[in-house]
Amino acid sequence: MPLLDELIKETKNLEKEIVVLSQEEKKEIQNILSREEKTAELLLAWLEKNPKPKIDLIAVTSGPGLEPALWAGINFAKALSIAWQIPIIGANHLVGHLFSPWLAGHNPQFPFLGLIISGGHTELAIIRSFTDYQIIGSTRDDAIGEAFDKVARLLGLPYPGGPAISELAKKNKTRKEIFNLPRPMINSQDFDFSFSGLKTAVLYIIKKKEKLDEKEKIAMADGFEKAVGDILAKKAINALEKYNLKTLVVGGGVSANSALREILKEKLTNYNNKTKIYFPETKYSTDNALMIAQAGYFKFLKDGQDNLDKLIANGNLSLK
Numbered sequence: 023m024p025l026l027d028e029l030i031k032e033t034k035n036l037e038k039e040i041v042v043l044s045q046e047e048k049k050e051i052q053n054i055l056s057r058e059e060k061t062a063e064l065l066l067a068w069l070e071k072n073p074k075p076k077i078d079l080i081a082v083t084s085g086p087g088l089e090p091a092l093w094a095g096i097n098f099a100k101a102l103s104i105a106w107q108i109p110i111i112g113a114n115h116l117v118g119h120l121f122s123p124w125l126a127g128h129n130p131q132f133p134f135l136g137l138i139i140s141g142g143h144t145e146l147a148i149i150r151s152f153t154d155y156q157i158i159g160s161t162r163d164d165a166i167g168e169a170f171d172k173v174a175r176l177l178g179l180p181y182p183g184g185p186a187i188s189e190l191a192k193k194n195k196t197r198k199e200i201f202n203l204p205r206p207m208i209n210s211q212d213f214d215f216s217f218s219g220l221k222t223a224v225l226y227i228i229k230k231k232e233k234l235d236e237k238e239k240i241a242m243a244d245g246f247e248k249a250v251g252d253i254l255a256k257k258a259i260n261a262l263e264k265y266n267l268k269t270l271v272v273g274g275g276v277s278a279n280s281a282l283r284e285i286l287k288e289k290l291t292n293y294n295n296k297t298k299i300y301f302p303e304t305k306y307s308t309d310n311a312l313m314i315a316q317a318g319y320f321k322f323l324k325d326g327q328d329n330l331d332k333l334i335a336n337g338n339l340s341l342k
């Protein structure tokens with residue numbers, strides 16, 4: 023309910039209307055939230071005290087992700103849709119990340135190369151329109167964010183590992199690489215990635231040295247970012263070249279990383295200084311509701327609203 027309070031505050035410029043729910047609607051809401059009785063109770067009480075904001079569409083993540091978590095969101099959104107009589111649409115989390123740079127007012131031209139780097143995904147895709155995507159490469163093992171999180175753990179850093187590694191790496195003033203970490207699959211002719219070997223290389227170095235001192239930890243964090251940056255840049259450049267694309271759009275939690283942004287910008291500009299590269303605002307790199315609203319809107323333009331009964335969670339939803 024605190025989120026709904028926030029919604030009402032955020033929609034301060036929109037008209038509001040008090041709705042009185044019929045017994046039938048109340049029953050329908052209780053039914054949809056039957057597994058979360060307490061939530062149903064709180065929501066019904068909240069709806070009696072708060073007005074309906076004048077919004078046109080409710081977008082909710084339908085996948086990919088853990089299905090119980092997805093269902094919790096979907097059922098809540100359905101309950102709101104019934105209460106407020108507002109259409110609903112399921113949005114793809116990955117599409118949300120992909121178009122997150124648009125939230126900053128950027129408007130990259132189609133077709134472009136999309137690079138999604140998050141806790142669960144590492145995908146390269148050709149994006150021909152807001153709704154036409156072709157995946158050309160993915161990770162064969164760990165997702166890139168997962169690799170950041172695991173390496174952070176090896177370095178004794180807190181979760182989530184990405185921001186922690188980034189902070190530590192920034193302390194490396196010499197920017198010299200002392201560990202020479204591998205760049206798995208950097209020279210493979212496809213567009214797939216593999217990050218588990220990089221993580222294992224970090225593990226072996228730490229094991230061999232028994233303990234890293236602070237300076238070595240800093241160098242490891244920095245070296246890890248450099249290795250990841252080199253891999254991402256090389257794959258992106260190969261794909262731009264092969265598919266004759268001029269624009270790269272990057273999204274996902276790991277795109278918040280400032281060192282990776284710099285490496286990608288530098289290497290892509292060296293490759294071709296006419297190449298354009300777009301990132302989300304840092305605050306919209308990691309998971310956020312705005313990117314889901316936008317992805318839902320694009321899908322709505324193409325397919326229209328979802329039928330309440332047909333909107334289901336799909337843990338394995340891919341970029342399509």
Ligand code: KG4
Nearest residue numbers: 140141142167182184185275276279308309
């Ligand atoms: O997109 P996201 O918020 O959630 C998923 O869809 O997975 O991504 C989360 C991932 C985590 O693995 C986290 O460590 C990583 O993004 N991350 C970062 C940074 N901020 C978040 N990785 C590197 N540098 C960062 N600054």
Ligand code: ZN
Nearest residue numbers: 140275308309
């Ligand atoms: Zn995400």
